[in-house]
Amino acid sequence: MQSIFSLDIPLIISFAAILVMIFCLIQVYTLKAKIPGGVIGKRWNFLVMLVMMFSVGYLATPFFGALPAELMRFIAALIFFFGAIYVLITVKLIYHIIQELTE
Numbered sequence: 001m002q003s004i005f006s007l008d009i010p011l012i013i014s015f016a017a018i019l020v021m022i023f024c025l026i027q028v029y030t031l032k033a034k035i036p037g038g039v040i041g042k043r044w045n046f047l048v049m050l051v052m053m054f055s056v057g058y059l060a061t062p063f064f065g066a067l068p069a070e071l072m073r074f075i076a077a078l079i080f081f082f083g084a085i086y087v088l089i090t091v092k093l094i095y096h097i098i099q100e101l102t103e
Contacts, residue, residue, distance in 0.1 A: 011062060014058070018058045018059060018061070021054060028044075029048070032044060039096055040093065040096055040100070043093045043096070046089055047086070047090065047093065050089070051086075054079075054083075054086070
């Protein structure tokens, strides 16, 4: 029998991740008003959408234990896929910002 005071480390990590994602969501919306249009603005809007998707996904993590294994594998695959897209867009955005600053 599990004590009420025992720690569920994965659940604690999930809640910490949720807090970080909420902070990130606030940051991307705060910065959005300062981003000019054009290529940088379009990429930033896409990053905002991805951060929103990740935030929703992170909010669902405390309930993952109730999901079937196949669905968990599918969700993990989606997280990896959209994470890779996020990294790609971020790197390209940084490249364009550096290019603008050096011209």
